[in-house]
Amino acid sequence: MADSTRKTALITGAAGFLGSHLSDRFIAEGIRVIGMDNLITGDIENIAHLMPREDFSFYHHDVSQFVHVPGNLDYILHFASPASPIDYLKMPIQTLKVGSLGTHNLLGLAKAKNARMLIASTSEVYGDPLVHPQTEDYWGNVNPIGPRGVYDEAKRFQEAMTMAYHTYHGLETRIVRIFNTYGPRMRINDGRVLPAFISQAIRGEGLTVFGDGSQTRSFCYVDDLVDGIYRLLMSDYSQPVNIGNTAEITMTDFAKEILALVGNEKAYLDQRPLPTDDPKVRQPDITLAKKILGWEPKVSREEGLRRTLPYFLEAVNKS
Numbered sequence: 001m002a003d004s005t006r007k008t009a010l011i012t013g014a015a016g017f018l019g020s021h022l023s024d025r026f027i028a029e030g031i032r033v034i035g036m037d038n039l040i041t042g043d044i045e046n047i048a049h050l051m052p053r054e055d056f057s058f059y060h061h062d063v064s065q066f067v068h069v070p071g072n073l074d075y076i077l078h079f080a081s082p083a084s085p086i087d088y089l090k091m092p093i094q095t096l097k098v099g100s101l102g103t104h105n106l107l108g109l110a111k112a113k114n115a116r117m118l119i120a121s122t123s124e125v126y127g128d129p130l131v132h133p134q135t136e137d138y139w140g141n142v143n144p145i146g147p148r149g150v151y152d153e154a155k156r157f158q159e160a161m162t163m164a165y166h167t168y169h170g171l172e173t174r175i176v177r178i179f180n181t182y183g184p185r186m187r188i189n190d191g192r193v194l195p196a197f198i199s200q201a202i203r204g205e206g207l208t209v210f211g212d213g214s215q216t217r218s219f220c221y222v223d224d225l226v227d228g229i230y231r232l233l234m235s236d237y238s239q240p241v242n243i244g245n246t247a248e249i250t251m252t253d254f255a256k257e258i259l260a261l262v263g264n265e266k267a268y269l270d271q272r273p274l275p276t277d278d279p280k281v282r283q284p285d286i287t288l289a290k291k292i293l294g295w296e297p298k299v300s301r302e303e304g305l306r307r308t309l310p311y312f313l314e315a316v317n318k319s
């Protein structure tokens with residue numbers, strides 16, 4: 001018999017990397033999950049283990065089109081969007097649409113269902129930052145017409161639209177600004193630096209370090225991110241919150257770390273041109289998350305990479 005006290009969450013992008021891990025966490029918390037995805041960058045394999053469950057259902061749907069879901073909804077988590085630079089460069093219009101039209105459709109659904117809406121924003125709203133580390137009150141340095149603008153501006157519009165529904169309609173909203181996150185279920189060829197380096201190292205190829213490799217990123221293990229998002233959703237805080245790991249590293253040092261981790265002597269560093277508008281530095285200031293959510297990352301990069309490697313070994317061998 002259906003349990004009428006059980007909460008229901010709609011998770012868009014559920015077949016993707018983060019959406020599938022979020023679905024696992026919500027189900028583990030006793031929340032019924034409706035996953036929605038059009039599979040443009042996701043993989044149904046990521047949620048195959050959830051399909052037989054009575055507390056999980058899946059809709060194959062493009063959220064940039066009108067979204068209809070029957071019954072009650074308590075939470076909506078909007079994670080659908082191409083997320084890797086090569087994906088959003090290949091699909092610029094879909095990226096703009098899912099951040100704008102998709103967000104509008106889901107805000108409308110949240111209003112109709114009286115649901116709480118959380119959006120997946122990004123450190124990319126800070127662009128090539130002139131403030132380091134990035135605090136939530138920094139407005140960013142984005143080139144709106146550059147190749148990355150389709151993603152950055154879609155996310156900035158998404159934040160603006162979400163805030164407008166909060167202030168004008170009184171909708172309960174949450175905004176998480178996610179910094180580079182990694183873990184099992186990333187697509188090995190999605191072009192992001194970690195899947196690229198690990199699969200190149202496993203295959204004994206050159207690790208494609210873009211530019212002089214002095215640019216920095218700060219990598220967060222997926223379980224830490226999911227925990228931060230869960231806490232933010234359950235909090236009463238409606239302003240944007242950075243969630244990420246503060247351990248910053250240059251791409252050259254990261255490539256060397258991956259070489260040492262994988263231990264394939266055939267692999268080497270292979271310098272390539274730096275993509276346009278590639279941010280030179282990125283590190284989250286997480287003072288706010290610590291204060292209002294009591295959250296900080298627990299998994300070091302060493303431990304996170306150790307947990308992630310077996311997934312990539314299997315995925316590369318199957319490819």
Ligand code: NAD
Pocket residue numbers: 012013014015016017018019036037038039040041042043061062063064078079080081082083084098102120121122123177178179180181182
């Ligand atoms: P992903 O590509 O693995 O997952 C995105 C999912 O969204 C895919 O399954 C894709 O098929 C689906 N999707 C895309 N457009 C859709 C549409 N119009 N309708 C329905 N489904 C659609 O990427 P991810 O890393 O899991 O990222 C998820 C979200 O988190 C994205 O919104 C991304 O911008 C955000 N984010 C991720 C990171 C990160 O480091 N992984 C950092 C910042 C922000």
Ligand code: UDP
Pocket residue numbers: 084085180191192193194196197208209210211215216217251274275278279
């Ligand atoms: N990068 C790299 N080699 C690759 C892929 C990416 O050196 O094969 C660099 C990229 O130029 C950027 C950083 O790694 O400086 C992170 O890139 P990613 O695409 O993972 O995410 P971003 O943080 O730029 O969105």
